[in-house]
Amino acid sequence: MxxxxxxxxxxxxxxxxxxxxxxxxxxxxxxxxxxxxxxxxxxxxxxxxxxxxxxxxxxxxxxxxxxxxxxxxxxxxxxxxxxxxxxxxxxxxxxxxxxxxxxxxxxxxxxxxxxxxxxxxxxxxxxxxxxxxxxxxxxxxxxxxxxxxxxxxxxxxxxxxxxxxxxxxxxxxxxPQKPRMDFSQMVHDDRYGAVRDERSPEQALGDYDATLAAHYRAIGKETTDNSWSHEVGGKFYPQPRPNLARQLAELGFDFA
Ligand SMILES: Cc1cc2nc3c(=O)[nH]c(=O)nc-3n(C[C@H](O)[C@H](O)[C@H](O)COP(=O)(O)O)c2cc1C
The missing domain is CATH 3.40.109.10 (NADH Oxidase)
Structure with missing residues (x-):
């Protein structure tokens, strides 16, 4: 075959x-x-x-x-x-x-x-x-x-x-390449939730945080143990670009 x-x-x-x-x-x-x-x-x-x-x-x-x-x-x-x-x-x-x-x-x-x-x-x-x-x-x-x-x-x-x-x-x-989340957590068969992974999403997130922390430390970049969660939390809270919708409306795009 x-x-x-x-x-x-x-x-x-x-x-x-x-x-x-x-x-x-x-x-x-x-x-x-x-x-x-x-x-x-x-x-x-x-x-x-x-x-x-x-x-x-x-x-x-x-x-x-x-x-x-x-x-x-x-x-x-x-x-x-x-x-x-x-x-x-x-x-x-x-x-x-x-x-x-x-x-x-x-x-x-x-x-x-x-x-x-x-x-x-x-x-x-x-x-x-x-x-x-x-x-x-x-x-x-x-x-x-x-x-x-x-x-x-x-x-x-x-x-x-x-x-x-x-x-x-x-x-x-x-x-060096930045590690991504596991493929097995991101692909669902037929219905959301049917992932190809034994781990819970929380366990997978913990594992990814550890993998990314190890990557950052290997390249000499400061990080925390909950690397990705911390990074994403800091990036979107508080809300970035609070004027974006108003500015885009000014340019002729209404995202409301
Ligand atoms: C829409 C978009 C905007 C981005 N903006 C920036 C940026 O302003 N500055 C920057 O250094 N990297 C930027 N990036 C790169 C991402 O930070 C990068 O793709 C991500 O951290 C994953 O790393 P990798 O591309 O090396 O795999 C952007 C990526 C995308 C897709």
């Missing part, structure tokens, strides 16, 4: 991937960025709305401004190229007007559709870039202040940057 295939170039890329924040001082040519983005634009898109756009940011002054908005992330300034993946409803708005209809506004569904479309293009671009030997990291820090990002990038109404991406040729060896 032939065995089912479990390995491919794409699976190999994903299994080995890790966020990289240090880059060689080697430019990423425009043709390379274009090839990455052209491939990424073949990502699936909800009802073919293609509600995204990408800003290729090379201007050092704009990059410094984005780095500051992202909370002082030096790699945003230093990476050879920075891409801002945007949810963009201007194409839809134009088409609706051409068809003689009234756009009205971007409700929750449209706002989600555009954000999901932009995210799928972002991940596809990331993978395409890795396939050409580039590495990088996504930058959600742009959502610290979407209004300032829109001003820095000249985004019109109905466009906001969902996240950015630093890309470049990696300097030195990539950092």
């Amino acid at each position: 032939p065995t089912a295939p479990t390995m491919s170039e794409t699976i190999g890329l994903l299994e080995n991937r890790v966020s990289v924040r240090k880059f060689e001082d080697r430019p990423v040519p425009g043709e390379t960025v274009n090839a990455v983005l052209k491939a990424a634009f073949r990502a699936p898109t909800s009802s073919n709305v293609q509600a995204y756009s990408v800003i290729v940011v090379r201007d050092p002054a704009i990059r410094d401004r984005l780095a500051k908005i992202a909370g002082g992330q030096a790699h945003v300034s230093k990476a050879p190229v920075f891409l801002a993946f945007c949810a963009d409803l201007t194409h839809v708005e134009r088409a609706v007007a051409k068809a003689g209809q009234d756009f009205g506004g971007a409700d929750l569904e449209m706002s989600l559709v555009a954000s999901i479309d932009a995210s799928l293009v972002g991940m596809a671009a990331y993978l395409a870039a890795e396939s050409l030997g580039l590495k990088g990291v996504m930058i959600g820090g742009l959502r610290n202040n979407p209004v300032d990002v829109a001003a820095a990038l000249g985004l019109p109404k109905r466009v906001y940057s969902v996240f950015g991406m630093c890309l470049g040729f990696p300097a030195g060896d990539p950092p």
